[in-house]
Amino acid sequence: GENVEQHPSTLSVQEGDSAVIKCTYSDSASNYFPWYKQELGKRPQLIIDIRSNVGEKKDQRIAVTLNKTAKHFSLHITETQPEDSAVYFCAAHTGGFKTIFGAGTRLFVKA
């Protein structure tokens, strides 16, 4: 069935360094890939998204890349700050309304 794999499960970086989270998806019909940030006890919040007809998208310190051939997409956070510490989920929107989420990456940014 449809599946999204996310790595790493935990990532610890020094403040100011970059963080990269990678995901792969199984359904080649997936056409939309959002990334969510979830702080402890709160709702997931959309931080960036990319559609299948685009290879890269950037929003200030956050960028997402998509390789449709390999069915990979990645989140890049540059100049990390302590407030970036959270759990990040990638997701793939399949045909219809279904969105499949990755298992999440717990990011720790050390000051």
Next chain:
Amino acid sequence: GAVVSQHPSWVICKSGTSVKIECRSLDFQATTMFWYRQFPKQSLMLMATSNEGSKATYEQGVEKDKFLINHASLTLSTLTVTSAHPEDSSFYICSALPGLTQYFGPGTRLTVL
């Protein structure tokens, strides 16, 4: 962005009782809403897709008689956990789709004693 509210934000109940959770889209109409549960340090697990005016679609392994879903209007979906047990304790989150992007409610933390 779109706003989704959820009520209550937390609830504690006794084993065997039923609990109703409401999910509302405040500034858009949602023919489809989703219900997820999330255990500590785990991902979002889709329980069911709620369709306005028709029956919900449940994911494999989710008991439809235990988790009753009603989507009676374009802005409201409800999830009722019937005969709750301690293993039903979890964080329940709803979401709605004004377009491609899902917007999540703030979640309901259910604790069953």
